[in-house]
Amino acid sequence: MSIGRKHPQARRAAAAAPAAATPASRAGELAAAWAPTAGRVLLGLVLAWFGYHELVQPGLWTGYVPLVASSSALAAVAVLAHGWLLLVLAVALIFGIATRVAAAAAAVLLAEIVISLIAVGGLSDLTMRDVGVFGLAVCLTGQHPQRLVLRR
Amino acid sequence: MRPSTTPAGPAGLTLLAATAVAGIILAVHGWSGRHSGLAPGALGTTTSPASATAGPASPARTAAPPGSGRASRRAGSRSAASPAPAGSSPAAGHGPLLSAQPYASYSFRVWPGTPSAAARAALTGLSVKVRRQGSGIAVTASVAGQRAAAPRFYAHGADVYIVEASLGDDSGNSDYSLGDDGLVVTDAQGRILR
Numbered sequence: 001m002s003i004g005r006k007h008p009q010a011r012r013a014a015a016a017a018p019a020a021a022t023p024a025s026r027a028g029e030l031a032a033a034w035a036p037t038a039g040r041v042l043l044g045l046v047l048a049w050f051g052y053h054e055l056v057q058p059g060l061w062t063g064y065v066p067l068v069a070s071s072s073a074l075a076a077v078a079v080l081a082h083g084w085l086l087l088v089l090a091v092a093l094i095f096g097i098a099t100r101v102a103a104a105a106a107a108v109l110l111a112e113i114v115i116s117l118i119a120v121g122g123l124s125d126l127t128m129r130d131v132g133v134f135g136l137a138v139c140l141t142g143q144h145p146q147r148l149v150l151r152r
Numbered sequence: 153m154r155p156s157t158t159p160a161g162p163a164g165l166t167l168l169a170a171t172a173v174a175g176i177i178l179a180v181h182g183w184s185g186r187h188s189g190l191a192p193g194a195l196g197t198t199t200s201p202a203s204a205t206a207g208p209a210s211p212a213r214t215a216a217p218p219g220s221g222r223a224s225r226r227a228g229s230r231s232a233a234s235p236a237p238a239g240s241s242p243a244a245g246h247g248p249l250l251s252a253q254p255y256a257s258y259s260f261r262v263w264p265g266t267p268s269a270a271a272r273a274a275l276t277g278l279s280v281k282v283r284r285q286g287s288g289i290a291v292t293a294s295v296a297g298q299r300a301a302a303p304r305f306y307a308h309g310a311d312v313y314i315v316e317a318s319l320g321d322d323s324g325n326s327d328y329s330l331g332d333d334g335l336v337v338t339d340a341q342g343r344i345l346r
Contacts, residue, residue: 055178059186076186083182084175091171097164150164 036140037096037147040103043136044093047086047106054083066120085109093140096149103140110134247344250336255315259336263289263312274316280335282312293335309340 021029054061061083062068062075069075089109092102114134117127160168250256260271263282267275281292281303290303291312315334337345 051175052178055175055182057185058182076183080179080182084172084179087175087178088168088171092164092168095164095167097168098160150161150167 034147039136040093040096040099040140040146043103043106043133043140044090046090046133047093048090051083051086051088051090054079055087058083064116064120066116082109096146099146099149100141100143103137107134107137107141110137246339246341249342250313250338250344251342253344255334259313259315261311261313263291263310267314271314274314274333276316278314278333280312280314291335291337304337306337306345307339310345311338311340311342312336313338 058076058079061079062070062072065075065078068078085105086109089102089106092098093106110130110133114127114130117124117130250259253259258274260268260274262271262275262280277295279292279294283290285303285305288305288307289310289312290305292301292303294301313336315336339345
């Protein structure tokens with residue numbers, strides 16, 4: 001792991017800041033430096049949790065597969081493939097490996113989940129919760145100063 | 153301005169490859185045990201979400217209470233809900249105590265008495281009807297919106313429990329994952345009726 005370099009915009013902001021920074025501005029700088037990392041790791045933990053459980057107990061998740069009977073082998077295969085992808089993306093996000101690419105892939109995956117949930121059950125609290133997670137993944141695809149990333 | 157990216161170096165790629173292999177191993181494990189927790193006749197064998205499909209309902213599983221309904225629930229342990237096979241008639245044998253089962257803490261009494269708030273939440277997406285009939289009770293269980301199966305009869309004194317390991321898959325009147333749901337009927341001593 002290595003600490004990523006400060007983002008150019010963050011460097012410029014730091015240079016423009018007055019010498020005596022207020023606590024609020026210091027907190028803002030701290031948040032700017034670490035919030036993307038926190039969001040990335042937390043999103044990774046969410047994906048890891050779901051990925052692991054989909055892999056070890058696909059039978060409990062096949063009900064989410066649209067258009068396919070939940071008792072079918074096809075549904076189980078779909079859940080296993082989904083879980084595998086979630087697990088790989090989770091590790092990439094948690095350890096900071098190709099973070100923007102991983103976040104973009106996670107965003108696509110979460111968009112698929114939101115769409116399938118809407119298709120199957122319409123708008124619901126579950127769907128809106130996943131919309132929020134999707135938003136986090138979209139956020140992380142942007143250019144952010146990233147810390148705790150595995151560059152080697 | 154060139155966008156900054158986090159490159160994937162050899163160490164990162166190795167870690168991803170190891171994860172991919174571990175994921176495949178877990179998938180093989182999951183595939184081999186994909187039917188666990190979904191006993192024939194379980195609510196989870198029907199297509200879901202519960203409110204989105206139509207068709208014949210599966211017979212419900214049945215089991216019993218340790219004496220009183222459980223109001224508490226542990227989160228995040230969906231695997232515990234694999235209730236015993238369906239009980240079907242008063243003449244059938246009596247099984248183990250529900251209180252001794254791993255899913256006991258996820259069981260909520262719906263009969264007799266008024267179902268608790270937790271029981272009502274656990275019933276999301278499901279339809280469980282109990283009515284007195286002769287010297288016993290008739291229990292009908294199905295997925296909401298689906299045709300109910302024929303009622304099953306139990307002797308007087310039986311308790312009916314709904315099993316729901318996780319409410320995280322419930323939304324509105326839909327239960328997106330029926331694999332952690334079940335119905336259990338017990339005798340007066342809390343033994344699961346078989």
